[in-house]
Amino acid sequence: MNLEEEYSKLDDPEVLKFIDDNLHTPIPDLVLKGSPFKAIDIDLLINQIVGKKKARKKLPTWYKNEKIIYPPKVNLEQTSSEITALHKAKVVHGSSLIDLTGGFGIDDYYFTKKIGEVTYVELNQDLYNIAEHNFKLLKVRNISCFNQDSIEYLQNTQSIFDWVYIDPSRRNKGQKVFLLENSLPNILNHKSLFKDKCRNLMIKTSPMYDIEMGYKELFGIKELHIVSVKNDVKELLWSIDWREKNSKVIKMYNYDEENKYSVSKYDKDQTYSNINVEDCQEYLYEFNSSIMKSGLNDDIALKYKLKKLENNTNLYTSENRINSFPGKLYLVKNSESVNFKKLKHRYKNEFTNLISKNFKLTTSQIQNKLNCKIGGDTDFLIFTKTIEGYKVIEASKL
Numbered sequence: 001m002n003l004e005e006e007y008s009k010l011d012d013p014e015v016l017k018f019i020d021d022n023l024h025t026p027i028p029d030l031v032l033k034g035s036p037f038k039a040i041d042i043d044l045l046i047n048q049i050v051g052k053k054k055a056r057k058k059l060p061t062w063y064k065n066e067k068i069i070y071p072p073k074v075n076l077e078q079t080s081s082e083i084t085a086l087h088k089a090k091v092v093h094g095s096s097l098i099d100l101t102g103g104f105g106i107d108d109y110y111f112t113k114k115i116g117e118v119t120y121v122e123l124n125q126d127l128y129n130i131a132e133h134n135f136k137l138l139k140v141r142n143i144s145c146f147n148q149d150s151i152e153y154l155q156n157t158q159s160i161f162d163w164v165y166i167d168p169s170r171r172n173k174g175q176k177v178f179l180l181e182n183s184l185p186n187i188l189n190h191k192s193l194f195k196d197k198c199r200n201l202m203i204k205t206s207p208m209y210d211i212e213m214g215y216k217e218l219f220g221i222k223e224l225h226i227v228s229v230k231n232d233v234k235e236l237l238w239s240i241d242w243r244e245k246n247s248k249v250i251k252m253y254n255y256d257e258e259n260k261y262s263v264s265k266y267d268k269d270q271t272y273s274n275i276n277v278e279d280c281q282e283y284l285y286e287f288n289s290s291i292m293k294s295g296l297n298d299d300i301a302l303k304y305k306l307k308k309l310e311n312n313t314n315l316y317t318s319e320n321r322i323n324s325f326p327g328k329l330y331l332v333k334n335s336e337s338v339n340f341k342k343l344k345h346r347y348k349n350e351f352t353n354l355i356s357k358n359f360k361l362t363t364s365q366i367q368n369k370l371n372c373k374i375g376g377d378t379d380f381l382i383f384t385k386t387i388e389g390y391k392v393i394e395a396s397k398l
């Protein structure tokens with residue numbers, strides 16, 4: 001039986017119903033019961049169930065198509081989301097792009113919407129088969145797929161590409177890794193090959209990857225994008241152009257549920273003066289996660305004329321409200337020294353939200369002490385260290 005016949009068994013209405021009915025069944029139960037369909041392996045059904053569940057939010061276009069084939073969970077975890085794939089497609093331009101780490105093909109699907117001819121290369125045969133099948137299903141015509149080592153492919157091709165894209169595998173011998181030297185392929189070993197074969201290079205690295213290390217290990221950096229979705233850093237994207245000299249321009253994006261984003265741009269090369277520290281004023285500010293990852297929070301706070309609560313407390317304050325602030329903004333109602341007895345009296349069984357920043361207790365330890373309930377839209381108790389010692393700040397989120 002060829003692969004298309006194998007995949008087509010999953011299109012059967014009864015099979016599709018079984019998958020939908022079991023989206024919330026614990027996986028061990030499914031394994032125990034086994035496949036109710038003689039010709040379909042339970043592992044294949046589990047991949048579809050796990051894949052569909054994950055795709056609902058992460059990959060809505062794939063989720064809408066019942067016939068999409070999903071890879072095992074371990075591969076699905078490594079794919080880009082639709083939002084971040086769309087972001088990358090906005091960055092690239094030109095007529096040719098090669099993806100050296102094709103995977104499930106999410107990034108490439110969006111690259112094909114922007115670039116004339118996309119080349120997908122993937123080492124893992126099962127993933128390659130699945131991606132190729134799905135590209136056909138999604139009617140992608142301007143893509144060529146190759147199941148081989150992409151470094152060898154690049155070494156042997158005569159083509160020069162407008163872009164090379166690499167999202168190296170962050171699993172090596174079953175272990176999760178985040179350093180470039182441990183990711184696959186090890187791109188640090190092939191810098192001159194990339195330089196010979198493309199005009200622009202885009203490298204995706206883990207959110208855990210150290211930015212300063214990136215500036216040391218890579219070269220020709222034109223721009224770094226720090227991409228967050230709902231205030232969670234998802235990707236660091238390094239755009240490299242050999243013709244330009246290294247630049248430390250960082251763009252920090254934060255996408256919301258509706259794919260709208262805010263962006264801040266900064267040049268890390270410029271030098272700024274030190275930020276002033278001051279006790280809590282009328283407004284309190286917490287930067288979004290992309291800005292925190294950039295390490296430019298103090299510099300950006302200076303631009304907004306903010307003060308910091310304490311050298312190691314990443315909360316900022318001002319007398320005037322700054323609506324364009326890239327992050328969360330609170331109106332301060334009260335700020336005082338922490339007295340748990342008094343706070344318990346006031347908040348026992350009441351709803352509030354807790355934040356612990358540079359404070360000796362975690363939010364769950366604080367909740368245990370206060371016996372409060374967590375919830376409510378705008379009320380916050382912020383436990384933190386200020387220039388005047390440990391404080392609790394009562395505030396409303398604006």
Ligand SMILES: C[S@@+](CC[C@H](N)C(=O)[O-])C[C@H]1O[C@@H](n2cnc3c(N)ncnc32)[C@H](O)[C@@H]1O
Nearest residue numbers: 079080101103104105106107123149150184185
């Ligand atoms: C993080 S995943 C890519 C995910 C992809 N960007 C997506 O959105 O679906 C990395 C992929 O690179 C593949 N890979 C690693 N080394 C490779 C090599 N030398 N040649 C081709 N593919 C490779 C892995 O098998 C894995 O599927």
